[in-house]
Amino acid sequence: MSPTTTSRAARDRLAWSHLALLPLAVLWLLPIALLLNGALRTSTADIFSVTPSGLTLENLIAVWRETDLLRMFVNSTVVTIASVVAVVVLGSLAGFGLAFYRFRGSGIVLLILLSGIMLAPAAIIVPLYELILDLGLLNTYPALVGPYTALGLAASVLLYRNAFLALPNELREAASLDGAGSFRIYLRMYLPLARTATVTIAILQGLAAWNDYILALLFMTDGKHETVQLAFIAFQGQYFSSLPKQFAVMAIVMLPVLIIFLVAQRAFVSGLSAGAVK
Amino acid sequence: MGLDTRAQERQPEVGTKTAGAAPAPRRRRRPSPGWLYVAPALAVFAIFVAYPIVATIRSSFYDYDGISPIREWVGLDNYREMLGGLDPYFWKAVTNTLLWTVVTVPVQLAIGLGLALLLDGALRGRVVYRTVFFMPAVLSSAVIAFAWGWIFNPDEGVATRVIRATGGTGQAWLAEPATAIWAAFGVSAWRYSGLFMLFYLAAMQMIPRDLYESARIDGASWWQRARRITVPQVRPMTMLLTLFGVIGAFREFEVVYILTRGGPAHATDLLSIQIFDQAFDLSRPGYAAAIATALLALTAICAIVLLRLISWANRSVE
Numbered sequence: 057m058s059p060t061t062t063s064r065a066a067r068d069r070l071a072w073s074h075l076a077l078l079p080l081a082v083l084w085l086l087p088i089a090l091l092l093n094g095a096l097r098t099s100t101a102d103i104f105s106v107t108p109s110g111l112t113l114e115n116l117i118a119v120w121r122e123t124d125l126l127r128m129f130v131n132s133t134v135v136t137i138a139s140v141v142a143v144v145v146l147g148s149l150a151g152f153g154l155a156f157y158r159f160r161g162s163g164i165v166l167l168i169l170l171s172g173i174m175l176a177p178a179a180i181i182v183p184l185y186e187l188i189l190d191l192g193l194l195n196t197y198p199a200l201v202g203p204y205t206a207l208g209l210a211a212s213v214l215l216y217r218n219a220f221l222a223l224p225n226e227l228r229e230a231a232s233l234d235g236a237g238s239f240r241i242y243l244r245m246y247l248p249l250a251r252t253a254t255v256t257i258a259i260l261q262g263l264a265a266w267n268d269y270i271l272a273l274l275f276m277t278d279g280k281h282e283t284v285q286l287a288f289i290a291f292q293g294q295y296f297s298s299l300p301k302q303f304a305v306m307a308i309v310m311l312p313v314l315i316i317f318l319v320a321q322r323a324f325v326s327g328l329s330a331g332a333v334k
Numbered sequence: 335m336g337l338d339t340r341a342q343e344r345q346p347e348v349g350t351k352t353a354g355a356a357p358a359p360r361r362r363r364r365p366s367p368g369w370l371y372v373a374p375a376l377a378v379f380a381i382f383v384a385y386p387i388v389a390t391i392r393s394s395f396y397d398y399d400g401i402s403p404i405r406e407w408v409g410l411d412n413y414r415e416m417l418g419g420l421d422p423y424f425w426k427a428v429t430n431t432l433l434w435t436v437v438t439v440p441v442q443l444a445i446g447l448g449l450a451l452l453l454d455g456a457l458r459g460r461v462v463y464r465t466v467f468f469m470p471a472v473l474s475s476a477v478i479a480f481a482w483g484w485i486f487n488p489d490e491g492v493a494t495r496v497i498r499a500t501g502g503t504g505q506a507w508l509a510e511p512a513t514a515i516w517a518a519f520g521v522s523a524w525r526y527s528g529l530f531m532l533f534y535l536a537a538m539q540m541i542p543r544d545l546y547e548s549a550r551i552d553g554a555s556w557w558q559r560a561r562r563i564t565v566p567q568v569r570p571m572t573m574l575l576t577l578f579g580v581i582g583a584f585r586e587f588e589v590v591y592i593l594t595r596g597g598p599a600h601a602t603d604l605l606s607i608q609i610f611d612q613a614f615d616l617s618r619p620g621y622a623a624a625i626a627t628a629l630l631a632l633t634a635i636c637a638i639v640l641l642r643l644i645s646w647a648n649r650s651v652e
Contacts, residue, residue, distance in 0.1 A: 066556070069458075069556050070455070070457055070458070070552040071453075073452045073457050074457075074459075076448075076452060077449075077452055077457075077463055078455075079591060080449075080467070081463060081466045081467070083524070084466050084467055084470065084524065085452070085466055085467070085529070086471075086485070086492065087481035087482055087524075088469065088470075088473075088476070088481065090481060090484060090485065090492065091477070091480070091481045091484075094484070095535050103490075104490060104492070104495070107621050114396065114576060124371075142378070145374075146374050146378060147375060148373040148416075149371045149372075149375065150372045150374070150375035150376070151372060153367075153368040153369070153370070153371025154368070154371075154372060156368065156369075157364075157366050157367060157368030157372075158368075159366030159368045160366070162366075162368060162372075167341050167370055167377065168376075168379070168384070169375065171378070172379065172383055173581070174581050174584075174634070174637045175383065175585050175630075175633070176581075176585040176589075176604075176606055176633060177388075177585065177632070178585070178587050178606030178607075178609050178610060178628065179387075179390060179606075179627075179629045179630045180383065180386035180387055180390055181609060181610065181613065181624040181626070182386075182389075182390060182393060182609070182613045182619045182622050182623050182626060183385070183386040183389030183390050183393060183623070184382065184616075185613070186385045186389070186400075186619075187381075187385070187386065187389075188571075202378065202381065202382045203382045203383075204379055205382070206378050206379050206381070206382035206383045207382070207383065209375050209378065209383075209611065213375060225476070238367060254569050259570065263472055266563075267474035267475065267476075267601055268474075268476070268586045269474065269475050269476050269592070270587065270588055270591070270610075274614070276590065279359065280444075281425060285475075285476045286449070287476075289388060290478055293442055302480075306476075306477055306481070307481045308475075309474070309476065309477055310473060311509045313472055313474070314469070314472070314473070317469065317472045318465070321465055324472070324534060325464070325468070326469075326534075328529075328532060329533065329535065329536030329539075330536075
């Protein structure tokens, strides 16, 4: 595919590619564009207008002022960061234990943890709700951090274990001869060397925790601990008659992730594809 | 412990400073330090995943309302109701869940592979395209359901307007049982195809370049190279993505739940939605647990079958 070998046929092919890709790209952008456009209009009649005139930030500002979106962002941030840290710490420890030591039962432990990858959260929602209720965790951060962490552990343990197994044996032998204990080797050598895995896991877990709707809907019911994903139902009544403000709420929910994604696009793409091919 | 000692000889544990010396045979069993590293993760997993799985199966033998503490042991009654045709919606949800799998997985594989093939080369603007197609994968279900809910809005939705502009009548996409599930399939394809594309692109990076060079010297066209080299070379990724896709289909819940709540007339009902409805709207957590057990079993069976198929296919490739 080097430019020197670009023949006429290859140029034609590239032109055809755009013909196929452009309409698809428009279709892919449409829902997002529609949402942003609606958020920037003040009157309901204009929501489907496509002319650039009449765009305003008024709704976004008004919605931000009139609602508790800030509190919801704080809640989402706390829950997301806590579960990312937990998944990185617990997952890397377990991945280290499973990669470094071979002990009786380690195969079963790995299999049990990995079964979590396939689990549909809906399948355990009934007892999970009862558990959260019984533990008195309803409307507390641990009600979300606990399940998010547990559900994210499978992928995290697998990725860390693979990353650690890929490290050369000589490394740990050298460190061990220098008298480093195993925890020291984990903390000072393995964890820093598995940076790629950490980025991947942080992205996966961060997205899963930030974007979760259903556990938040069930476990955060008191109006103080709601996460941003619940914003629409929380303010639906308040903005029942104002479509532009409904759009504005959802745009504010969407924008941070979209902006972070566009800025750190490279990290997202390489992180996720590194996780895919190992 | 014999096993443990052998393992240590093969793979000296760090922290054993006398790793070079011959290990003395141990008399007493001593748990491996590996457990210390695994224990915290296992504990969290046990509380929030393993216990709920066991409790789901246990609850499925009881009848209770989720509020009063009374639980009545009903044995297999929930399963009888579920499987015995007393609950037609269960079978509707099973059909929909399977339909969801056989429709969305091939579509996402095809679009993902097609996009990756087009974007693997030196195409101008390929980074922009990749970003655009991958974008839906980072958005939340709530945002996606809101945006698509408006596209499918029967009065003012974009999809409706397009139909009207081309001379058709308005279409209540999500309110008609015949179209609702296809609209939901479309949203799913839109959401995940870019993710599949990304994984395919990563797999294509691993293909040795000289395969293409020699094919080019032999005069193979782009299409021939794609069909004869790229597609077979990314087959392990196709297998993996099939597994991901099937598991994803069984996990599918949020977008459909927010868009249609399984309606109209159960046209978009999935097992995951039924669990939710039975447990929290109809206050029948025991019955919901029976459906959840069915979902667990279905997922496990599909995963085992697919894993077998994958290892069989990979072996036959080598």
